[in-house]
Amino acid sequence: MKKEPGVFDQIYEVVKQIPRGKVATYGQIAELAGNRRWARVVGYALHANPDPANIPCHRVVNRLGEPSKAFVFGGVNRQIELLKQEGVLFKDGAVDLEVCQWSTRSDRFMD
DNA sequence: CAGTTGACGGCCC
DNA sequence: GGGGCCGCCAACT
Numbered sequence: 134m135k136k137e138p139g140v141f142d143q144i145y146e147v148v149k150q151i152p153r154g155k156v157a158t159y160g161q162i163a164e165l166a167g168n169r170r171w172a173r174v175v176g177y178a179l180h181a182n183p184d185p186a187n188i189p190c191h192r193v194v195n196r197l198g199e200p201s202k203a204f205v206f207g208g209v210n211r212q213i214e215l216l217k218q219e220g221v222l223f224k225d226g227a228v229d230l231e232v233c234q235w236s237t238r239s240d241r242f243m244d
Numbered sequence: 245c246a247g248t249t250g251a252c253g254g255c256c257c
Numbered sequence: 258g259g260g261g262c263c264g265c266c267a268a269c270t
Binding site: 158159160169170171172173174176178179180182193195196200201202 | 249250252253254
C-alpha cells in the first residue's frame with residue numbers, strides 16, 4: 134500500500150533539496166513543487182513536518198526572509214542561530230535573501 | 245460529505 | 258508608507 138506522493142511529499146522533496154547555508158521561500162518552494170499557488174499548502178506541509186530530521190524546515194522562510202512565529206521549535210532565535218551556523222547571512226533578524234536565497238540555477242553556477 | 249483552517253503571496257485601498 | 262483583503266489548493270476536523 135503505497136501512498137501516492139501528494140502535494141506534501143513534493144514539497145518535502147524540494148525542501149530536502151535545499152543546500153546547507155541557503156534558504157528558500159515558501160513561494161519558491163511552492164513553485165518548485167509544481168505550483169506557486171501552493172504557498173499556503175507549503176506552510177501547511179512544513180507545519181506538518183512529518184520528518185524534521187530530513188526536512189530542514191528551518192531553512193524555509195517567508196518571502197521576507199524571516200522565520201514565522203510558529204516556527205518556534207525552541208525559539209525563533211534558535212532558528213536564526215542555526216542558519217547562521219550554516220553560513221547564512223542575516224540582516225537584523227532576517228535572512229539576507231539577496232545572498233542566501235536558494236536558487237536552483239545559481240546552485241549550478243556555484244561550482 | 246462539507247466546512248474551516250493554514251509556518252503565504254500578491255494586489256488593492 | 259502602512260494595513261487589509263482576497264485568492265489558491267490541500268489537509269484536517
